[in-house]
Amino acid sequence: xxxxxxxxxxxxxxxxxxxxxxxxxxxxxxxxxxxxxxxxxxxxxxxxxxxxxxxxxxxxxxxxxxxxxxxxxxxxxxxxxxxxxxxxxxxxxxxxxxxxxxxxxxxxxxxxxxxxxxxxxxxxxxxxxxxxxxxxxxxxxxxxxxxxxxxxxxxxxxxxxxxxxxxxxxxxxxxxxxxxxxxxxxxxxxxxxxxxxxxxxxxxxxxxxxxxxxxxxxxxxxxxxxxxxxxxxxxxxxxxxxxxxxxxxxxxxxxxxxxxxxxxxxxxxxxxxxxxxxxxxx
Amino acid sequence: xxxxxxxxxxxxxxxxxxxxxxxxxxxxxxxxxxxxxxxxxxxxxxxxxxxxxxxxxxxxxxxxxxxxxxxxxxxxxxxxxxxxxxxxxxxxxxxxxxxxxxxxxxxxxxxxxxxxxxxxxxxxxxxxxxxxxxxxxxxxxxxxxxxxxxxxxxxxxxxxxxxxxxxxxxxxxxxxxxxxxxxxxxxxxxxxxxxxxxxxxxxxxxxxxxxxxxxxxxxxxxxxxxxxxxxxxxxxxxxxxxxxxxxxxxxxxxxx
Numbered sequence: 001x002x003x004x005x006x007x008x009x010x011x012x013x014x015x016x017x018x019x020x021x022x023x024x025x026x027x028x029x030x031x032x033x034x035x036x037x038x039x040x041x042x043x044x045x046x047x048x049x050x051x052x053x054x055x056x057x058x059x060x061x062x063x064x065x066x067x068x069x070x071x072x073x074x075x076x077x078x079x080x081x082x083x084x085x086x087x088x089x090x091x092x093x094x095x096x097x098x099x100x101x102x103x104x105x106x107x108x109x110x111x112x113x114x115x116x117x118x119x120x121x122x123x124x125x126x127x128x129x130x131x132x133x134x135x136x137x138x139x140x141x142x143x144x145x146x147x148x149x150x151x152x153x154x155x156x157x158x159x160x161x162x163x164x165x166x167x168x169x170x171x172x173x174x175x176x177x178x179x180x181x182x183x184x185x186x187x188x189x190x191x192x193x194x195x196x197x198x199x200x201x202x203x204x205x206x207x208x209x210x211x212x213x214x215x216x217x218x219x220x221x222x223x224x225x226x227x228x229x230x231x232x233x234x235x236x237x238x239x240x241x242x243x244x245x246x247x248x249x250x251x252x253x254x255x256x257x258x259x260x261x262x263x264x265x266x267x268x269x270x271x272x273x274x275x276x277x278x279x280x281x282x
Numbered sequence: 283x284x285x286x287x288x289x290x291x292x293x294x295x296x297x298x299x300x301x302x303x304x305x306x307x308x309x310x311x312x313x314x315x316x317x318x319x320x321x322x323x324x325x326x327x328x329x330x331x332x333x334x335x336x337x338x339x340x341x342x343x344x345x346x347x348x349x350x351x352x353x354x355x356x357x358x359x360x361x362x363x364x365x366x367x368x369x370x371x372x373x374x375x376x377x378x379x380x381x382x383x384x385x386x387x388x389x390x391x392x393x394x395x396x397x398x399x400x401x402x403x404x405x406x407x408x409x410x411x412x413x414x415x416x417x418x419x420x421x422x423x424x425x426x427x428x429x430x431x432x433x434x435x436x437x438x439x440x441x442x443x444x445x446x447x448x449x450x451x452x453x454x455x456x457x458x459x460x461x462x463x464x465x466x467x468x469x470x471x472x473x474x475x476x477x478x479x480x481x482x483x484x485x486x487x488x489x490x491x492x493x494x495x496x497x498x499x500x501x502x503x504x505x506x507x508x509x510x511x512x513x514x515x516x517x518x519x520x521x522x523x524x525x526x527x528x529x530x531x532x533x534x535x536x537x538x
Contacts, residue, residue: 181385181444184346185399185451186374195402199389 032261039254046247056242058251065238072231073259079152079230080217086156087216088209091163098168101189109164116161121154122222128154129226151223159216166208170201207275214267218260231256293360299324299455299486300345305354307340314340315351316510322455322503325484329497329518332507333533338490341507342457345488346377359454371403378448382460384440386432392419392443393428396450404451411450418446422476438469442476449480456480458489494537498522506530 043058056064097109116124128150136143174197182192224232235252242248298321307315314337322328330338343349345356347363347370356363361373386395396415400406419428422442432440441461448456458477462470474496481487481500491497497504498518505515506527514527525531 175383175385177381177383177385178387180348181379181381181387183370184348184374184377184379185447186371186403187399188371191402195398196387200387 029265032258032265035254035258035261039251039258042250042254046251058248061238061242061248062251062255069231069234069238069255069259072229072234073256073263075148075228076220076223076230077217077263079148079155079220079223079228080213082152083155083159083220084213084216086152087159088163090156090160092167094160094164095167095171096193098164099171099193113161113164113168116157117165119158121158121219122225124157125151125154125222125226128157147226148223148228151220151226151228154226155216155219155223159212162212163209166205166212167201169208170204171197173204174200203278207271207278210267210271210274214264214271217264217267221256221260231259295324297360298322299326299359300488301355301357302341302345303355303357305341305344305351305356307337307344307349307351314510315344317354318507318510318512319354320505320512320515322486322488324454324486326502327481327487327489327500328503328505329501330488330490330505330507331492331494331497331533332505332513336507337510338507339459342379342459342488342490345455345457346379347373348379375404375451376454377457378451378453378455379457380441380444380448380459380461382463384432384437384444384464386440386443386447388432391429391431392424392435392446395432395443396447399447400450415446415450418449419443421449421479422446423472436469437465438472441465441469441473445473445476445480455486455488458487458491460490460492462491462493492537494522494534506533508533 039062040059043062046058094109094113097105098113100106100109129147132145132150132153134145136145171193178196178200179192182196187195220230221232224230224236227233232253235256239245239248239252300320300322302318302320305315305318306313318337318341320328330341332338340349344351345358345363347368351364354364358373359376361376362368363373386392387398390398393412393415396418397408397411400411400414401408416428419425422445424439424442424446427435427439427443430439432443435443444461461477462473465473470493474493477487477489478496478500489497489501501518503515504518504521506513506521506525506529508529514525514530515521521530522534525534
């Protein structure tokens with residue numbers, strides 16, 4: 001509404017937005033082509049350099065191990081989806097705390113958000129791996145906590161903080177007149193939030209939320225460092241199983257890069273499209 | 283008396299519906315209202331005019347407790363607005379407000395905008411609220427626009443939806459905060475027509491406005507504010523024909 005009246009001053013916020021989101025994925029199809037070419041070229045170069053007919057060609061090795069590597073990649077996706085689900089669920093609560101008019105609630109939420117938003121993901125992962133027991137006992141129920149579950153929790157925490165921040169930003173981007181109008185119609189604070197403000201926020205939250213997911217999907221490779229059998233760990237094991245051939249390193253990790261690209265690129269495209277669409281209609 | 287009107291304890295129609303007495307309001311160091319007093323009787327239309335930054339908007343925001351103030355008293359239907367234990371809902375059931383920027387809810391259609399508060403705040407039956415919302419939109423000449431979203435309507439249409447939305451709460455008092463200031467000149471008239479109709483039906487109104495012609499025609503009493511005080515007031519005929527204060531004279535000569 002107001003925003004409609006102000007297209008004249010749009011260039012500035014737009015420029016700022018581009019600045020603020022320097023961590024944003026900017027993938028293009030060229031990256032994929034370059035990556036695929038890289039895998040093929042390094043494979044061929046490796047083959048040509050060794051020139052030993054007894055060794056399997058690099059592409060054959062890649063093909064042989066593909067089922068395993070893909071399973072490992074599927075594990076990365078599973079971890080990312082679960083961390084996103086947990087992080088989003090907790091993040092919505094934390095976000096509600098951030099926009100709460102009650103000072104203690106706001107302060108606590110703010111501390112949690114800032115802490116987990118500004119902690120390195122890897123450190124959080126190590127923290128969870130060593131802090132959480134491998135088994136928790138709740139009465140007669142015994143729940144095993146394998147490393148990958150701990151990794152899900154460890155990655156879920158920064159996601160939570162980022163979702164909370166996305167939510168706070170969206171709520172603050174709603175024109176204050178919306179609150180005033182709702183208030184003057186007698187809506188309670190909770191009704192104002194849930195009936196008027198949050199429904200308008202949802203649309204604005206989807207693009208940054210998807211961007212966060214794409215970053216998280218790539219962040220799951222950190223789990224390899226804490227001993228989860230994800231695609232990066234498996235790539236290392238494949239190289240070892242092939243007798244530690246150094247000529248395999250570049251094509252193997254190039255292959256992993258390609259997998260992540262193929263997964264993240266459509267998400268990035270969709271995010272951009274949604275952003276563009278909502279930018280017009282807000 | 284309109285449906286749903288329950289005069290709060292102690293108020294009788296012979297008392298002013300709005301009694302503003304010596305209101306002081308500052309934002310930090312800046313004092314925007316320096317002792318404003320005025321009263322509006324039932325069925326009266328009070329117009330507040332004055333230069334930008336003279337505290338007009340702040341004053342009517344104080345009337346429905348959107349803005350707290352430090353000193354003085356505002357009584358609406360006998361309800362003390364500055365009471366820290368004020369039941370805001372009780373006050374706001376009686377006071378409608380229309381804003382310069384319309385502030386319609388963009389995710390809801392015109393009809394939903396009008397019926398939301400009656401259903402959710404007054405807990406009225408959906409069907410009943412919907413029927414009334416149709417009638418109110420018809421009243422502001424927006425038949426056929428019931429299912430349009432605010433983004434699909436012109437400023438004048440949106441502002442008329444905003445008026446209908448306030449009326450759906452059956453207020454005793456309507457506050458208009460520069461409601462035509464953001465409109466295209468050609469749509470100003472359709473909004474003013476809707477307000478005039480309300481005034482003619484006997485709705486008590488306080489208008490902050492820059493439409494001098496409208497204030498003269500529809501207002502029962504005109505107040506001129508400058509730098510946080512009411513400089514001069516009177517019936518519009520006298521006020522516009524023979525302003526006494528030099529500040530009023532200067533302002534009117536600039537604007538008319």
